[in-house]
Amino acid sequence: MRKTKIETTIEIIKLQISNKRLTAGARLPSVRQSAIQLDCSVSTIVEAYARLVAEGIIESRIGAGYFVLGKTTQVTLIDTEIKYHREVDPLWISRQSLEAKTEILKPGCGWLPTHWMPEHSIRKALKLVSKSDANILMDYAAPHGHLALRQLIIRKKEVYDLNLHPNQILITDSATQSIDLIFRLLLQAGDVILIDDPCYFNFQALIQAHHLQAVAIPFTETGPDIAQFEQALTFKPKIYLTNSGIHNPTGASLSLQTAYQISKLVERANVFIIEDEIFADFEYAPAPRYISFVGLNHVIQIGSYTKTLSASVRCGYIISHTENIEKLxxxxxxxxxxxxxxxxxxxxxxxxxxxYPKHLDSLKKKLLKVSNECIKKLELLDIQPWIIPKAGIFLWCKLPEMIDASELSKLCLKQGVILAPGNAFSQSKEAKHFVRFNVAQCIDQRIFEVLQDALQVLKDQHQSMNLVNLNN
Amino acid sequence: MRKTKIETTIEIIKLQISNKRLTAGARLPSVRQSAIQLDCSVSTIVEAYARLVAEGIIESRIGAGYFVLGKTTQVTLIDTEIKYHREVDPLWISRQSLEAKTEILKPGCGWLPTHWMPEHSIRKALKLVSKSDANILMDYAAPHGHLALRQLIIRKKEVYDLNLHPNQILITDSATQSIDLIFRLLLQAGDVILIDDPCYFNFQALIQAHHLQAVAIPFTETGPDIAQFEQALTFKPKIYLTNSGIHNPTGASLSLQTAYQISKLVERANVFIIEDEIFADFEYAPAPRYISFVGLNHVIQIGSYTKTLSASVRCGYIISHTENIEKLxxxxxxxxxxxxxxxxxxxxxxxxxxxYPKHLDSLKKKLLKVSNECIKKLELLDIQPWIIPKAGIFLWCKLPEMIDASELSKLCLKQGVILAPGNAFSQSKEAKHFVRFNVAQCIDQRIFEVLQDALQVLKDQHQSMNLVNLNN
Known part of the structure; x- marks a missing residue:
């Protein structure tokens, strides 16, 4: 007897559960998505889901969708298709910052002000390059990219106890493109990836673009939470994506102990770490790197010169073993x-x-100075840094009790100040009382005035709501 | 009663056939691929396929795989996962040309020799830019990209009877990246796309990277074969990807009549044409464009300045309606x-x-001259151009009777000459007697000597084989 479409749909979902494509606690695709994926009508899916609920295989959570029943672990798979509130939408923050006119203040932005960048080095380089060989100006690059730059990267990476070959490096256009290419090579839609919670918000946009499932590991002062990392390995992740050196948004650095423990875990579970070096040049002394422990067998290092050299000259790299590089x-x-x-x-x-090294030296000194000033000004507003970072441009700060970062961001935006609210960085959405500040973008006193006013408005609102509650 | 994995697999494949995800004549994924996709063992798939063969639903073709039975149409879906012979592997040709040292001759390569490019314009531009505002040298671009360049593109596109708004243009890094972004936005793995046969070989690499299914439409002297195009619409393609202006590899240009007929078809079937303008600046007078007929509702135009300005300065664009551009x-x-x-x-x-316009003028004159010379030299070897193109750098040529382009390419490569054999451009693999020549790369007389020797070797081989056959 031929099966109905409803029955076939039920079979497919059961198969996905039995072979762990859908694990306990995982959210099923929305009814509409499922209908598109399985090329049947919405009513077929509605009926199939209803029968699976009746069978006790899945459950419906009002407003949130359908979830696989069964034992769930503490760390959970996050549906990357969630529609964010505009104020915590990762893409929205990127676009606001990219579109912002010069009169807008951007304490939430992820890069240095233009006049902090090594303008002189770039102008000099452009003049030099205008006289270089025609093939540099006219021709496609060799497949691996610019050889002398790869050799320079090799010398710079010796500090991590690495002895690289030029064929283990691929020149790309940006760190983001590097990650995108690696995702394309190593992952398929639906695969599980580990990220930090909080993490750089564009990682979430990338994960969405690739239709991946992300498990967010709480980030501690010394790196990812080791116990939760180990627990998350049950989801069979293929990749752990993280910033090394200086973590975005927390500014934390990896400890030797954590690097060692995580290294053992990724070796055992056969996970690749993508180690993003984008903030490496801000470090005074390099923090531990996973690549020093487990080498190219378990680490792919990526990076660019966007943050310390120029965001307009698009140039990044990937370091991996030659087999990966060939495929990339x-x-x-x-x-x-x-x-x-x-x-x-x-x-x-x-x-x-x-x-360039002189520029970096003075840049670091300047950052130290403005960071201290920024901390003082924030503390006057009862905004507390989570840690004092060893280096870099970010302060991950806790807002005063009851203040919601997303509400604060809305108010500040109206006054021409773009903040980066915590939940834009947090898959678990547990950072609603946090904000990331870029100390180099916090020179203008108006930022703190706008913050103070907005905080006061929100506090007054809370107070009047409390009064209303008391009176009821 | 619970179904076995084999039974569930059979159900899934039947469902895919019944809802036209797999159509008559389509190749099923290999046993190994299927096992990975459905997350079960190879033996499960082997058994499932065997039962489907027994049921007369699919058939096994030795050495080729499993295919869906039923009425097939003339145009067929091509499995883009085919392993190419090295000599006709699109990526292989790209890499050979990119890696080739200067002493290698590259009549098969897709770009102009370095010294044909407008070196002076680029050097001058670099010097100018070295003095430009710091934000151009240091900052990220605005989301849509460089405004003045978008405005220049608008003026250049007026010739196609277009009245564009800057927000209908997105600046990208290359034409290839433009197509890649559009594929990501509009297509999912398994979707059907129409391409020309022959077409630019990297389109095939892109299609493979996106796991799409391609239907190849024979390309005539005036554009795609209209009857076959119409027939191919039964596969429900979402996109037709083609070069406008000058077609790669044939050098043919679209006629008004074909542009009109295809425009009506894409309107009816709701297909998007991606019109690749990469060779537009080589035209003396612009050939018809689909965008002039059906506008932004059915055409996305893309392009770059790689071929006429510089391949090292990475810069391309996408023209589409604002809704697409926002998502892109x-x-x-x-x-x-x-x-x-x-x-x-x-x-x-x-x-x-x-x-720059002066450079283009002299470039076109030079191309006309070397093209005529190249045609004469090729005809001496009995290599005949399929058509005489109105403009551009390519000659699509038929080899003498019996000569296989792939064998010829192998012999020539040993002598330091890289050819572009026809089947690298042909999904149907019906171009094995064709070769694409780049007239600007055919100045060196050694190319024709190497060709002559290689042709003689192959002719002698055929003759001796024929003798052997006669003697048997």
């Missing part, structure tokens, strides 16, 4: 053909210029 | 964050420089 080259040819040899040459010339 | 911006932020404002500024300055 083919993917890159298919999807973007070539990296920019010109941008790589400008980057190389600017990095080689003697003014 | 979010995807681009997620996967590559920002386009290079620096590269856009260099491109803008070079395009605005008075030397």
């Amino acid at each position: 080259i083919n993917l890159r040819i298919a999807t973007n053909f070539s990296s920019s040899n010109l941008n790589a040459e400008i980057t190389y010339q600017a990095l080689m210029d003697s003014s | 911006i979010n995807l681009r932020i997620a996967t590559n964050f920002s386009s290079s404002n620096l590269n856009a500024e260099i491109t803008y300055q070079a395009l605005m420089d008075s030397s």
Whole structure:
């Protein structure tokens, strides 16, 4: 006898549960999504889900969707298709910051003000490059990208006890593109990936674009929570994506102990760590790196020069074993053909210029100064840094009791101040009382005035609501 | 009663057939792929396939895999996962050309020799840019990308009877990246796309990277075969990807009649045409464009300046309606964050420089001259152009009777000459007697000597094989 579409749909979902494609606690695709995926009508899915609920295989949670029943663990799979509130939508913050006119204040933005960047090095590099060989100006790059830049990267990575070969490096256009290519190579839609909670919000946008499932590991002062990391391995993640050196948004650095424990776990579970070096050049002394422990067998390192050199000269890299790099080259040819040899040459010339290390030195000193000032000003508003970072541009701060970062961001935006509210960084949405500040973007006293006023408005609202509650 | 995994697998495949996800003639995933996709053992799939063969639902073709039985149409879905022979592997040709040292001759390559490019314009632009505002050198681009360049594109597109708004344009890093972003936005794995046969080989690599199914429409002297195009609409394609202006590899241009007929078909079937303008600047007078007929409702135009300005300055664009552009911006932020404002500024300055139109004029004259010379030299070897293109760099040529382009390419490669054999461009693999020549890369007389020797070797081989056959 032929099965109805409803019965077949039920079979498919049961199969996905029995073979662990859907695990206990996982959210099922929405009725509409399922209908599209299985190419049947919405009513078929509605009926199939209803029968699965009746069978006690899944449950319906009002307003949240359908979830697989069964034993759930503490860390949970987060549905990456959640529609965010505009104020905590990762893409929304990126776009606000990218679109902001110069009169807008951007304490929430993820990069340095223009005049903090090494303008002189870039101008000098451009003049040099304008006289370079025609093939640098005109031709596609070699498949691996600019050789001299790769050799420079090798020398810079020796500090991590690495002895790399140029064929273990691929030049890309950005750190984001590096991660995107690695996701494309190693992951399929539905695969599980581990991220930090909180983490750089664009990681979540990338995860959404690839239709992955993310397990968020609470981030401590010394790295990811080791017990929760171990527990999350039951989801069979393929990749753990993290910032090394200086963590975004917390500013925390990995301890040797945590690096060692996590290294043992990824070796055992055969997980690849993507170690994002984007803030590495801000460090005074390098914090531990996973790559120093488990090498290229379990770590892919990526990075760019966006934060310390220029965001306009697009140039990043991937470090991995040659087998991965070969496959990544083919993917890159298919999807973007070539990296920019010109941008790589400008980057190389600017990095080689003697003014760059001097620029970094003065930049770090300046950051230390403005960071201390910023901390003082924030503390006057009862906004407390979660930790005092060793280096970098970020302060991850807890707001006064009861203040919601998203509400605060809405009020500040009206006054021309763009904040980065905590839940934009948090998959578990447990950072609603946190805000990330970029100390280099917090020079203008108006930011603190706007913050003070907005905090007062929210406190007054709470007070009047409490009074209303008391009177009832 | 619970179903076995084999039974569930059979149900899933039947469902895919009944809802046209797998159509008559379509190849099923390999046993190994299926096992991975459905997360069960290889033996489960082997047994499921065997039962489906026994039921007469699919058939096994030795060495080729399993195919859905039933009425097939003339145009067929091509499995994009085919393992190519190395010599006709699209990626292989790209990599050979990208890796080739200067002493290698590259008549098969898709771009101009370095010294044919407008070196002067780029050097001048670099010097200008080295003095430009700090925000151009240091900051991320605005979400849509460089405004002045978008305005320049609007003026250039007026020739197609278009009245664009800057928010209908997104600056990207390359034409390839433009297509990649559009695929990501509009297509899912398994979706059907129409391409030309032959077409630019990297389109096939892109299609593979996105796990799409391609229907290849024979390309005629005036555009795609209209009857076959109409027939292919039964596969419910979402996109038709083609070069406009000058077609790669044939050099053919669209006629008004074909543009009109295809426009009516895509309107009726609600298909988007991706119109790739990459060779547009080589035209003397613009051939018809689909966008002039059906506008932004059914055409997304993409392009770059790689072929006529510089392949090192990575800069391309997408033209579409604002709804698509908004979504593409979010995807681009997620996967590559920002386009290079620096590269856009260099491109803008070079395009605005008075030397660029002069360069294009002399380039076209030079191409006409070398094209005529190349045709004469090829005809001496009995290699015949399929058509004489109106403009551009390519000659699509038929080899003498019996000569296989792949065998010829192997022999020539040993002598340091990289050819582009026909089947690298052909999904149907019906171009094995064709080769694409780039006339600008065919100046060196050694190319024709190597070709002559290789042709002689192959002819001698055929003759001796024929003798053997006669003697048997």
